[in-house]
Amino acid sequence: MEKKTPLYEKHKALGADIQPFAGYLMPIKYEGVTSEHMAVRKAVGVFDLSHMGEFRVTGPDSTAFLDYLLTNDADIPVGKAYYTAMCYPDGGIVDDLIVYRLGRDEYLLVVNASNIEKDWAWVESHKNGFKVKIADESDDTALVAIQGPDAQKTAAKLTDADLEKVGYYEHFTGTFAGVPALVARTGYTGEDGFEIYVKAEAAETVWDRVLEAGSESGIVPAGLGARDTLRLELGYPLYGNDIDQRVSPIEAKLGWVVKLKTDKDFVGRESLRRQKDEKPARSLVGLSVVGRGFPRHGAPLFQGERRVGTITSGSIAPALNQTVCLGLVEYGLRKSGTELEAEVRGKRIPVKVVGVPFYSAGSRKS
Amino acid sequence: MSKIVEELRYTESHEWVKKDGDRFVIGITDYAQQEMGEIVMVELPATGKVARGQALGVMEAVKTAEDFYSPLDGEVVEVNTALDDNPALVNEDPYGAGWLVAIRADDPSQYDELLTADQYRGIAGE
Numbered sequence A: 001m002e003k004k005t006p007l008y009e010k011h012k013a014l015g016a017d018i019q020p021f022a023g024y025l026m027p028i029k030y031e032g033v034t035s036e037h038m039a040v041r042k043a044v045g046v047f048d049l050s051h052m053g054e055f056r057v058t059g060p061d062s063t064a065f066l067d068y069l070l071t072n073d074a075d076i077p078v079g080k081a082y083y084t085a086m087c088y089p090d091g092g093i094v095d096d097l098i099v100y101r102l103g104r105d106e107y108l109l110v111v112n113a114s115n116i117e118k119d120w121a122w123v124e125s126h127k128n129g130f131k132v133k134i135a136d137e138s139d140d141t142a143l144v145a146i147q148g149p150d151a152q153k154t155a156a157k158l159t160d161a162d163l164e165k166v167g168y169y170e171h172f173t174g175t176f177a178g179v180p181a182l183v184a185r186t187g188y189t190g191e192d193g194f195e196i197y198v199k200a201e202a203a204e205t206v207w208d209r210v211l212e213a214g215s216e217s218g219i220v221p222a223g224l225g226a227r228d229t230l231r232l233e234l235g236y237p238l239y240g241n242d243i244d245q246r247v248s249p250i251e252a253k254l255g256w257v258v259k260l261k262t263d264k265d266f267v268g269r270e271s272l273r274r275q276k277d278e279k280p281a282r283s284l285v286g287l288s289v290v291g292r293g294f295p296r297h298g299a300p301l302f303q304g305e306r307r308v309g310t311i312t313s314g315s316i317a318p319a320l321n322q323t324v325c326l327g328l329v330e331y332g333l334r335k336s337g338t339e340l341e342a343e344v345r346g347k348r349i350p351v352k353v354v355g356v357p358f359y360s361a362g363s364r365k366s
Numbered sequence B: 001m002s003k004i005v006e007e008l009r010y011t012e013s014h015e016w017v018k019k020d021g022d023r024f025v026i027g028i029t030d031y032a033q034q035e036m037g038e039i040v041m042v043e044l045p046a047t048g049k050v051a052r053g054q055a056l057g058v059m060e061a062v063k064t065a066e067d068f069y070s071p072l073d074g075e076v077v078e079v080n081t082a083l084d085d086n087p088a089l090v091n092e093d094p095y096g097a098g099w100l101v102a103i104r105a106d107d108p109s110q111y112d113e114l115l116t117a118d119q120y121r122g123i124a125g126e
Helices: A008-013 A033-042 A062-069 A113-124 A151-156 A200-213 A224-234 A269-278 B030-036 B108-113 B117-123
Strands: A017-021 A024-029 A045-048 A053-058 A081-087 A093-103 A106-111 A133-136 A141-147 A171-176 A179-184 A193-199 A282-289 A300-303 A306-317 A322-330 A339-344 A347-354 B015-020 B023-028 B039-043 B048-050 B055-061 B065-069 B074-079 B101-105
Touching (some): A008 A017, A008 A200, A024 A224, A033 A045, A045 A200, A045 A224, A053 A113, A081 A113, A093 A113, A113 A133, A141 A151, A141 A200, A151 A193, A179 A200, A224 A322, A282 A306, A306 A339, A322 A347, B023 B074, B101 B108
Antiparallel strands (some): A017 A024, A045 A141, A053 A106, A053 A133, A081 A093, A093 A106, A141 A193, A171 A179, A179 A193, A282 A347, A306 A322, A339 A347, B023 B101, B039 B055, B048 B074, B074 B101
16 A cells, blocks of 8 residues: 655645555656656756655764765765765665755755665664664655756745755755745756755645745646656666666766765775776666667667666656666776667667766756 | 547557548547657557557657557558657547558458447546
């Protein structure tokens, strides 16, 4: 039985196409993936991301604990956030997540909905010896994301805070739409935007007020379909598609979130250091489709007769009007310009390795 | 609410069939195009022999790909090449400009075995 987010009735009333996703009944689209995608690129869209998981870590050893558990450096200034992986000892990814530092000894971890239970077990099993408390607030927390070039204009109507002073990957705790909220300048679309974390019971108020505040910009509710095409245009990996327990951050070109340059010990460090020194076997790359066709997750990649990799994500990129993919390929084939073929229903479709992001004209602040 | 045209015949796999002289025009229903969402490519068959139930081609939507099937034994005599440049016609006008193929049937009486609009209505969840 799938769970519902606190905004389920809103989605139903809007006539959304609602489907099970990661154990939740989620809006996949309202009017259509392409129009929602383009609204976020050109103006502003609002997403219900309340399915995401939230763990609060508190206690005097919070920083040391997260430094041990996560690949990125936990010791960032209060009020900032960072993107990180959480790895197994062999370097495979448990999950990728955003961490907000709320206080000297307080952090909020935001994890993928599909991984909440697995992550919780993993985090819990590592806290021995650390003076920390961990709370799973996933069910009590709603997340509403406002994304697009008009996101600030929209959000500014709902808070007294000076949003101009909130940089990319910064956040504050305050009042938003009349309710207590954590307001963060983060997102997954390549556009400027805010993610608003509130208590579940305040979700409907925030949702309605955001739609009202954005009406002047032509705000639209956007579903998980558009969220997926937006992130793919940026080349952002999606857990379960492009990365999972068999893929390491080094292979996924997420080396920048692995603190190998520090002397901090963390789960997976030895494996990841070795992989970095010896070069990984595979690399996650961007691919543009040269011919006609739609390679999707799981489509094999060939160079001549040799199997050299697998497509991990593929979709039309609405802002670019072409088909783009991510794929895991042999390390030696990761260079831009490399020509490969994807096999779809027995047919070969020419594809070419290209740099990511595919789309670089977004309004994201940095 | 999706549209079902009274004078057409239908299949359980959501194709519609229109009798047009000695040939049969085939497309997918309004219900099917709504379920699929925005169609971004239609892979049409070559002309030639097909069997009832055989996959004729594939429709790629933003999120999914679905085969479409021949409702009749016969020969594909024409395909809607306008879909190569404008696959969205299937969404915009599924019973008109978004038609897929035309078939000359080996046994035109197979048409009478297809679902009526009333029978199809039950399948399309109306």
